[in-house]
Amino acid sequence: MAERDGAQPGRSDLELLRAHAAGDRDAFTELFRRHRDRLWAVALRTIGDREEAADALQDAMLSAHRAAARFRGDSAVTTWLHRIVVNACLDRIRRRQTHATVPLPDGVHTDGEPGRHTGGPEPAAPAHDHDTALVVRQALAALPAEQRAALVLVDVQGYPVAEVAAMLGVAEGTVKSRCARGRARLAVLLGHLRTGADAPAADVPRLTSGNRRRPEGVGSSSGASRQAVSQEEP
Template identity: 55%
Template sequence: MASELSADPTDAELLAAHVAGDPDAFATLFARHRDRLWAVALRTCGHAETAADGLQEGIVAAFRRAESFRGEAAVTTWLHRIIVNACLDRLRAEKVRRAEPLPDDLDEAERPHHTQADPRAADPAEQSLAGERRRQVLTALGTLSAEQRAAVVLVDMEGYSVAEAAQILDCAEGTVKSRCSRARARLAVLLAELHGVDADVSAPTAPDGNPPGPPDVGSLASRGPPADTAAVD
């Protein structure tokens, strides 16, 4: 028998209700987090078709494996882990370096409910410059390995802590730091031109032991996923 839900159920309550047989609980849970899960899948895969397949496979896996949730992490962390792993499995299976450009409507696909107007949107010059910067950032992200990109997407673009990213990626915190460190060092070199500065690959490390991150990569790329995949972690 399905469990009785409160008026405003928590994620954990929705998942428990789904396990108990509620036919609508999982759909409600997925709808609540759909946009962010899609954004993570899109940025991790760098291609809308692959991301859609990864998201679908991940959601089916979460639906079927809901009983395995033990409450050791937040439901959102558990969902992101399944989705990211499904996307990484897709990328590893394909082992294809995609070279085609991103579709023009990818920003809108990632942010379907965005309504706040950008005051610079009416300025064609600003819009063109912002678009070119974003394309360069995404191209730079595309040179990273899938594992490095997943770590940078979660920590630098989605705002997860290293500990949370480690839970999602099911690896040690040190591994996340290492992947982010290597990714940031590469991005700093590739993106230095955007800010008219020379990249210093021997720059001192930040207080957390990582090299300084690339200039504003989160804000520059916040409206689009990475454009490519690469082979080396």
């Protein structure tokens, strides 16, 4: 893999992890620095709150730091790190689910089948990208934790389905199913971002031009919901 500036070009992720387990005090710091940005992005988009995401990432890295000697090499080190981060986020999401509700756009409710609408007036599209980003974050937060994690990894971060399955410890078909269900739900929650019922995905405002992996197709979805999520900047 390409190393970041300042990385030790002679040592792979696995070599750094093994060096850490053998007592190298700098190896884990270098490993974390190498993957910090992507791990932070996954934590932030999965959990939806900067303070909680920072705590989850810290918990995850402490776990990885302590468990390094038990790494068996069944997957890439980066896959292993992502799995620990996602699990830390999911644990926090489950713990807080009973303590808060997420405000959703007017006319949308969460107690029925995907696609149902209360019949109230469809809200106007937000005037600014900041408002749209907030709505996207709220919609993501309304998804079940497992669907949210799958969508973040596949549609936002652009990891292949097979790699996400390894990160989450589930079958590839499960990842595809979670993504499909999540996209169907987001199509309802984010439908008001379109300018009309038949508006193409391009009508959803572009919120960021940041680089990400090219997502692997995993079945049908709403173009608007996928583009809004993949371009949402936490």
